[in-house]
Amino acid sequence: MRALCIGGTGVISSAVAELAVRRGWEVIALNRGNREVPAGVMSWQADIRQEREVAALVERESFDVVMDFIAYTREDVERDWRIFRGKTKQYIFISSASAYQKPLTDYVVNESTPLANPYWQYSRDKIACEDFLMNKYREEGFPVTVVRPSHTYCERSVPVGVQGKNGSWQVLKRMLDGKAVIVHGDGTSLWTMTHSTDFAKGFVGLMANPHVLGHAIQITSDESMSWNQIYSCIAQALEVPFRPVYVPSALLAGSQFYDFKGNLLGDKAHSIVFDNAKLKHFVPGFTATISMREGITAAVSYVVAHPENQIEDPEFDGWCDQVISGLDGLRAII
Incomplete structure (x- = not known):
């Protein structure tokens, strides 16, 4: 199985890449080369913001999974859609649990909690990304999975x-x-805070999982x-x-x-407090340890x-x- 990781050196992405390699994935990190990638990860040096350069780089490539850890605005995911449609069986967008409505009407949060955050542009941008990608899934079958982490640390x-x-x-x-x-x-x-190695267990369990296309899934600790x-x-x-x-x-x-x-x-x-029942349904046995x-x-x-x-x-x-x-x-x- 072959995965392209856009980023690959951050708190979340490095933990995901490391675990995927241990589980037998071929992982390629696409970034500007400013920091060392995890052991076992192949490195492609490029700036994802240079669309023509990246499109030429992947023109003859195909992937089981493309995961973008540095997409923050609608323009970012529109660019990814143009580059990777037809080249991947799954595109994973890393959104944010901060996108859930504020103030909350119920402190227990799951994927059906409405998305609305009048206080934070970062969260509103993530919502706009989700909206664009889900529309592309409905309109043309673009194979998106949305992942919503909360406070993840290392x-x-x-x-x-x-x-x-x-x-x-x-x-x-x-x-x-x-x-x-x-x-x-x-x-x-x-x-709730989730250690990056626990987050990675949930994330890698969603990679190449055909049942999660078109879904948004949060990954957090239960504590x-x-x-x-x-x-x-x-x-x-x-x-x-x-x-x-x-x-x-x-x-x-x-x-x-x-x-x-x-x-x-x-x-x-x-x-x-996060309800992770949906994640555990798709990734049986997941638990933050x-x-x-x-x-x-x-x-x-x-x-x-x-x-x-x-x-x-x-x-x-x-x-x-x-x-x-x-x-x-x-x-x-x-």
Whole structure:
């Protein structure tokens, strides 16, 4: 079986490519060649945005699966459709669980939950991609499968709710320095995070599966934690106290310095529990085996042991101090 992976070096795509190779797939990663592809993956160096170049590259090729991990807009999937129609038995589009309606009418989410997100352009773009591809499936049988991941992570980055432009390390550094950290809301909303290796098990099970053409399928863990529990796991892994300062999500979304509106009001501020019955129907035996505590602890250990992952963000650190001190003044007035 032969798969073309557009991307192949990111958190999700590298885990999928690695597992597919272990299961006997011939996997080709098409990307600009800026990062090393996983072991056993063949590399084609090209920029998918250069449509004529890529079309010429694959002119005499055919694939069992084409999967695009870097398609974000309708224009991206329109280009893929033009290039790969007639050249693949299955095209897998990676959408996002953030596309589900916000605010939610039911905290239990499945594939029939409506798609609508007025807070985040990223999510609306993913919805537009899904609409185009499903129309092509209905009109001409274009063999699309839509996959909706939620918060998927790996050992290279510790997942948090509020962070700056340089990633999550500055949040961990604040904990190590004995500082308080900002937690959106009151920390009690439920959230689900999925380790990339667990996500890959579900994804590879959908590859070349004729029963999933024309379907949208979410892939997440079945476990949920409150944000207080998530941050507590991080603090315990660092062996430091958890010192939260709770800030309303709506207040954070109004920041003049950081764009938290989509990330919070359009996603993380809502309690979400995923129903993965549809995935388990198509991929019998699927289960996410890395618990959130286990995955978070492993990610903390990895980042602490690898200085190259410790990208400091003094701007975000100073912003946190200002927000926290402003809240202290507000509390004094109240």
